[in-house]
Amino acid sequence: MSSLVTPVVAQLGLGVDQWSLALIVGTLLVYFGVAIYMHVGDTDDFYVAGRSIPAVANGAAVAADWMSAASFISMAGLVAVLGYEGSVYLMGWTGGYVVLALLIAPYLRKYGQYTIPDFIGDRYYSNTARGVAAVATLFVSLTYIAGQMRGVGIVLSRFLGINIALGIVVALALVAFIGVLGGMKAITWTQAIQYFVLIVAYLIVTVAIAYSLTGMPVPQVALVTEGIASRLSQLQAEIGMGRYILPYNDFTLLQVFTITLTLMIGTAGLPHVIMRFYTVPKASDARRSVGWALLFIAILYLSAPALAIFAKYNLINTLNGMPVEQAQSIPWVRRWAETGLLSITDKNGDGIVQMAGGAANEVVLDPDIIVLSTPEVAGLAPFVVGLVAAGGLAAALSTADGLLIAMSSAVSHDLYYKIFRQDASQRERLIVARVVILLAAVVAAVFGIYPPGFVAEVVAIAFGIAAASLFPPILLGIFDKRMNKEGAVSGIVVGLGFTLVMVVLMRAHVVLGLERPFLDTFLGINAQGIGLVGAILNFAVAFSVSRFTPAPPDRIGEMVEDIRLPRGSAHTVTEGGGTAADGGEDVATDGGIDGPVDGPVDGRARRVDREDATTDSTTDDPTTGDPMTDDPTTDDPTTDDPTAVDDARPGDE
Amino acid sequence: MSEATPESEAVTESRVESRTQPDLNEYWRRNVRLIAGLFAVWFVVSFLMAILLAEPLSDVYLGNLPIPFWFAQQGSIIVFVVLIFVYARRMNKLDREFGVED
Numbered sequence: 239m240s241s242l243v244t245p246v247v248a249q250l251g252l253g254v255d256q257w258s259l260a261l262i263v264g265t266l267l268v269y270f271g272v273a274i275y276m277h278v279g280d281t282d283d284f285y286v287a288g289r290s291i292p293a294v295a296n297g298a299a300v301a302a303d304w305m306s307a308a309s310f311i312s313m314a315g316l317v318a319v320l321g322y323e324g325s326v327y328l329m330g331w332t333g334g335y336v337v338l339a340l341l342i343a344p345y346l347r348k349y350g351q352y353t354i355p356d357f358i359g360d361r362y363y364s365n366t367a368r369g370v371a372a373v374a375t376l377f378v379s380l381t382y383i384a385g386q387m388r389g390v391g392i393v394l395s396r397f398l399g400i401n402i403a404l405g406i407v408v409a410l411a412l413v414a415f416i417g418v419l420g421g422m423k424a425i426t427w428t429q430a431i432q433y434f435v436l437i438v439a440y441l442i443v444t445v446a447i448a449y450s451l452t453g454m455p456v457p458q459v460a461l462v463t464e465g466i467a468s469r470l471s472q473l474q475a476e477i478g479m480g481r482y483i484l485p486y487n488d489f490t491l492l493q494v495f496t497i498t499l500t501l502m503i504g505t506a507g508l509p510h511v512i513m514r515f516y517t518v519p520k521a522s523d524a525r526r527s528v529g530w531a532l533l534f535i536a537i538l539y540l541s542a543p544a545l546a547i548f549a550k551y552n553l554i555n556t557l558n559g560m561p562v563e564q565a566q567s568i569p570w571v572r573r574w575a576e577t578g579l580l581s582i583t584d585k586n587g588d589g590i591v592q593m594a595g596g597a598a599n600e601v602v603l604d605p606d607i608i609v610l611s612t613p614e615v616a617g618l619a620p621f622v623v624g625l626v627a628a629g630g631l632a633a634a635l636s637t638a639d640g641l642l643i644a645m646s647s648a649v650s651h652d653l654y655y656k657i658f659r660q661d662a663s664q665r666e667r668l669i670v671a672r673v674v675i676l677l678a679a680v681v682a683a684v685f686g687i688y689p690p691g692f693v694a695e696v697v698a699i700a701f702g703i704a705a706a707s708l709f710p711p712i713l714l715g716i717f718d719k720r721m722n723k724e725g726a727v728s729g730i731v732v733g734l735g736f737t738l739v740m741v742v743l744m745r746a747h748v749v750l751g752l753e754r755p756f757l758d759t760f761l762g763i764n765a766q767g768i769g770l771v772g773a774i775l776n777f778a779v780a781f782s783v784s785r786f787t788p789a790p791p792d793r794i795g796e797m798v799e800d801i802r803l804p805r806g807s808a809h810t811v812t813e814g815g816g817t818a819a820d821g822g823e824d825v826a827t828d829g830g831i832d833g834p835v836d837g838p839v840d841g842r843a844r845r846v847d848r849e850d851a852t853t854d855s856t857t858d859d860p861t862t863g864d865p866m867t868d869d870p871t872t873d874d875p876t877t878d879d880p881t882a883v884d885d886a887r888p889g890d891e
Numbered sequence: 892m893s894e895a896t897p898e899s900e901a902v903t904e905s906r907v908e909s910r911t912q913p914d915l916n917e918y919w920r921r922n923v924r925l926i927a928g929l930f931a932v933w934f935v936v937s938f939l940m941a942i943l944l945a946e947p948l949s950d951v952y953l954g955n956l957p958i959p960f961w962f963a964q965q966g967s968i969i970v971f972v973v974l975i976f977v978y979a980r981r982m983n984k985l986d987r988e989f990g991v992e993d
Contacts, residue, residue: 317964322945325963329937332968336933339975340926344982348993458965462954483960485945495942520993522983529975536972543964802919804986804993 254614257624258397265435265628266412269428269635273416276424281664284421284671285352285647287517291426296523297530299426300514302433302632303640304331304531305538306382307389310436310633313539315605318546321474321482323489325543326497326766330701332532332539333498334505339528342506343515345716347524348800348807352516353644354509354708355652361715363794364723365657370730372652374707375509377734379641379648380681381700382510386641387686389634392606396577397627406686409631413638414679417646418672425639426517432632437537439622439629443609444541447548447616457544470551477558478595482547489764496767503773504701507709510637510644521804549612556615557582557601558593565591570614579604580611638682646674699741702769706737710776718781719798725784733776740768918989925981929974937967 252260278284291299309331317324349357354375359368387406394405416424444457454460461467471482480487489497505511515524557565562584565571574580581602582591592600610630613623650671655662662670707730714721714729743756744765760768800806940948941963951958986992 322960322963325941325960328964329941329967332971333933333937336929336971336974340929340978461965462956462961465955467960468955483957484949485942485959491942491945494945495938498937498942522979522986522993525975525979525982529972529979532972532975536968539968540965799915802922803915803991804982805991807993 252620254620254623255397255399257620258627259624261621261624261628262394262398262631265432265632268431269416270412272428272431273420273424276420276427278419278421278423279668281352281651281667281671283423284668285516285643285651286513287421287423287426289350289517289519290423291517291519293518293523293527294530295430296426296514296518296527298433298534299429299517300511300527300531301534301538302429302436302636303514304511304535304637305433305436305633306637307386307393307630307634309538309542310440311389311392311609311630312606313609314542314546314549315608317543318550318608319605320488321471321480322485323487323494324546326489326494326501328539328543330498330501331505332536334502335528335532335535337502337506338512339525339532341713342512342716343524343528344521344804345801346512346712347515347518348521348802348804349797350516350807352513352651353647354512354712355648356656357715358708358711358726359652359656361794361797362711362721362723362726363791364727367711367723367727367730368652369657370727370734371708371711372648374703374730374734375648375652376645378509378700378704378708379645379678380685381703382508383638383641383645383678383682384685385700386634386638387682389606389630390638391686392577392579392610393627393630393634396573396607396610397624403687406683409635410638410679410683410686413635413642414675417639417642417675421671422517422643425643426514429636429639432636433534435632436629436636437534439625439632440538440541440545440609442622443613443616443618443626444545444548446618446622447552447612448544450616451548451552457548458540461544461547466551467547470547470554473551473554477554477593478598479593480595482550490762492762493759493764493767496763496770500705500767500769500773501701503709504703504705504769507704507707507712508701509648509704509708510640512712513644513647514640519808521807545609545612549608549615552612552615553601553603554593557591560591562589562591562600570611574607574611577607579607642675642678642682645678646671649674649678699745699765699769702737702741702766702772703734705769706733706772706776710773710780714777714780716798716801718784719795720784720789721780722784722787722790722794724787725780725782728783729776729780732779733772736775737769737772740772741765744768915989915991918985918991921985922982925978925985929978932970933974936962936970941967 282288313324313327316327320326346354346357349360351357351360353372355368355371358371359365362368387410390409391402391406394400394409395402398405416428420428445455448457448460449455452460452464452466454464467483471484475481485491486494515527518524518527562582565582566575571580571582575582583600583602584591585598585600586592592598594600610626613626650667650673654670655667659666710729710733711721711726714726740757740760744758744760746752746755758764760771763771941959945959945963948959949957953961983992
């Protein structure tokens, strides 16, 4: 790769700095242009992009939204440091999409409102539940965005040499601009482009280093066919760093298990990701869209572990045993040393660099710089280095975008409109939404300038919070018809409360600035895995409480039945008159509940059924505009006897 | 969907006819069964192969990588992608079979 690029570079005579600047500014201008082109004027466009995003594009947007600075910048580094145990991030952050696809996405799309608190509030007929969910959304998003901003800071300070604070302010101003002007629609298309930028950057680096180390350009194949992983493992064992490819050096089996599962269900409860499945036209598109999202994500996630191995092998091979002065004068070492993320000190005074496990290690390296430094360590062309900078920035910005809009809709839609000002006009709500984006950006900037801990760890804790607060009520809302308001609210309170307390106790040295944490582990489970315990408590409390309190009203049972069927999702009507897609095209001739049901001829019956669904969701009480709590399932053909609605579903869990 | 203008004879049919409609309990049951089956695979490739059996299987190799390590950092992810597309396909089929597609 480098040989392809070098001649061009030589011609243009650009160095690393110029390439970085050109690529960063160039890509930012593209995002900017998309935002201007895509500006929106109604709530449907603003929150859910008019439900018009094709499944593949939505998949790319989800992937970019999802693959944050943590995935792009930190993950390979973390995997490199942790070796086998790094798998928790790889499996946790991808396996969650299976949970999302099979248990959540299609049903939420069928339900079809704007936000996650919307679903929780409606399903549990309770503004308390809605409020709690909105607050949980804010919590998760704020924790998460803090991690992104640190990534932005690293990229900008290292590659542009500008002050981190200034870089963060500039980047956030841009992100906020895209969100304010273009809402979800601009963000989605910007993210699809950002996906392209970040994946190209990542693959170029990984392929180049695979090729230069092993002669095999496909990293995933090189990993299996070349002995480099076992050589690294051997090398590490010799210098006392623990065997790379064998398990349980850093975490116990229990910890690996719990962290992986926490990250999986946290993924399925992350508001800014789930929201995205509202933006596709139909429920079946939501299913497919998750597949596309994971496919796009997997391209990076299958490369990261290979990159981790190659980069670490290369690093140890380059530095270990080199005279200290020579090592310190390597250009990339000097430049990273300036950022404070890498230091080489001759601890034992023998003039030679020794890499080792623990305190004797003379190379102290922040895992966050593995990906960003790899092109230079491997001697790739300046163009590639610049591209990685642009890719890292794209990853951080796309996720920040998604988080800002998640926070904006939680505050403007769920708290302001649904709870406090139900008579707010569409225009007023859009103004509030935009103001909230700006406010959230300011808060994010503060977090970015004073970052709490390193990126991936903070992000992992956000997952625990999502797993313990939002995932259980969403899942139970779909799969347990008997789940009621009392159960859901108490479950959220207990799960969220427990997790927050535990995280604070275990991370007191990070969160509260104390010398040491109050607790190292809880029954052997560490802070990153504690969300699983929170989620289990949430489920247990919700289930028990719901069985001792009154059943939810009948209309809720009907709502649950309705979201279980994809039929009619193409005609979702959202409030405020902003009908989606082709909604309302066949507002029909007959009004609804007792619409014609055609019997024996299967094909025809089907068509008529769809007609019914359409009619219902478009004509039933359009002022509340909530197709789910209205009554689209009254003519649900499930039961022979309309009175047998409740006992007819033994299979419900 | 817009082609589905109710025919006049359909309008005169009564709701009693709905007993010949697809059984949506059955639809949901088959959906849940499909989900359970796919989750079993999900569990095997991630939690079983890569975590619970990580130590016992660490001497079994695929190419130059121990099998559990390969599943942990490559195999499980590949299987996850396949699972979702299989699910989407099977559900679309199920939707059509029961006449509830969107």
